[in-house]
Amino acid sequence: MSEDKNQFEDDYQKLLNETLNEVSEIQSYSKKSQTEIVTIGKNMARRTNIMISLAILLLIVPIMTLTTYLYYAIGGRADHLIDVVTKTIYVTEPNMGLEKLKLEDEVGFFSMNITFDVFKRIGKEDYRAGNYKLDFFLDHPNFPKKNMLLDRPLPEIPDKETEVLFHPKASIPFNQTDQWDILNKLPDGTVAEVYVSLNELMKPDVLQKQLPKNMELRWLAVDTGMEAAQVDKGGVPITPLGYPAQYDPTIWSPFRSYDQTNEEVFLDILSLLEKNQPVAEKVARAKSLALKSRLAYIKKQGINVYGAVITGPTEELRKLQNIKEIRALKVGEVKLWNWE
Template sequence: MNKKDRNETKDEELYETLIHDSVKEFEDAHSHNEKELKQIVQKSKNSALRTNILISLAVLLLIVPVMTLSTYFYYAIGGRANNLIEVASKTIYVTEPNMSLEEMELEEDIGFFTMNITFDVFKRIGKEDYKVGNYEIYHAFDKPSLPKRNMSLERPMPEIPSEETEYLVHPDAAIPLDRSDEWEILRGLPDGTVSEVYVSLTQLMSPEEIEKQFGKNIEVRWLAVDTGVEANHLDGEGLYVTQLGYPAQIDDTTWSPFNGRDQTNEEVFMDILQFLEKNEDVTVKIARGKSLMLSERISYLKQHGIHVYGAVVTGPTPELRKLENNQLVRSIKVGEVKLWNWK
């Protein structure tokens, strides 16, 4: 091999070396860039995820106070919350015999466009008021669900009333068959007790007249009012119509609508019915009976006046037994019984 050939061979080797080194540098650079690219992509994903989380948290933190303020604003408009509370309390007074509540202890829990009302209910038995349970009424916006009644009564009224289970019976209605043993129950109670008795009358009477019929040792607590539908207690669709009445005694507690300050109990009763008529869709959910017919019954009362067909009375058990000899008493239903507290 001559000198010229040797030089050409060296040049070829040098060229191949340069090409090899260039390819290796390119491969190394490409490999390095691909790794960095993957890291960049991953960092971008992490950054986007953090951003989305932060945005979501910001939106939630913004929504919660906005929704809370909107809810309070909704229930504050026009006194909506107070109105719903008033409907619930007044429904109890005029549809549940001898039952009252302490509005000062009523609790309300407001959520997102919901309101839950809870309150205790009481009965006067003898000379004392006894807590007999509590109500819980859940509202979605201004629409109530059926109330949860947690009662601790020895002889509770049926959850779904009917003509056969009604405690106070109109003179023109048939007496339920289960009433034959009620006098025996009353006679079997110890003398050292006070009792609550539901008295059905043989005829309609004015509120003033009925107060005179039972003597000083028996207290009339609640009056069942004739409104023109009590003979069968059914509306045109066959639904049971809720009984209506009002407390016979003045309740001097500040929260009671029957506190006797400006109106008689009869006048308060009529005012309550007209108030409930404007909120009848809410009232009918709270009342045990699922028909009220308030418009028709209010018209009847305005035309015929208030007459009573039954009453809830309380007193010493021996005194209540004497009602069996009262010609105005058609039938009775024994309610709650407590140890002697008559003063």
């Protein structure tokens, strides 16, 4: 025990002597040398802190990126959001669709943005109508940035004065004679798109039978109980709800099912959008879709249409003036002949 104590005292004395020698050596430096040593020490400490910070950042970036990818991947959240966005276009924008296979998406830090083109069928061809860019923070979208290429684009936010499809009980805000004059003065050898409003509600197949053969019924505006007022219960303008009248053979279209009619697909889409209404309302022109009450109304009353979009040769579309069930017409896009 005594030997251990002596050894400890020797080691302590040795350490003390070394420390005193180091202090003596430092004190032997000039004041300038001591300042330089301190400065060097500070710089080394600063560089060390910077390197540690950079290392932490370089570690955080991939972790955040991986976390974001996992967020959008788990449960197919990204695909689900894209599905809601694209289907909103089909049922809120008359005669408009998109090529889902060409949709581009990019994931960033806790964000995702998607871009896609939209198309209109004029005559027998699909024409690029514009481009959408939509940014998400997690699953919350911003309002889309649009670049529309149409000659007669629909208003960014619908209202009673600028809409193109009108319920039989809604007033028509434009001169109907002027629109027929426009159609009559368009040259033969062109194809056009027209929005027609009906005198009364009718079933889709009944409307189809009223139309001349050499034209195509493209999109049906469905009565949802709010179109007469054109606003929701809070007075906010609503957009028409409807669906393509024809089977769509393109592989990305929701209206290409052999097992369901377009009416059934339409109802399924409304049910999807009702569960994701905040996203759908950001994408749609109207900022109120009131889907719960409108969907309940359709399920109770069935599908009845009050308006439609029709396309075909201009000289054939003029025959619509002879159909007594058509209350009003508004001319949409016009293109060169492609009706082959």
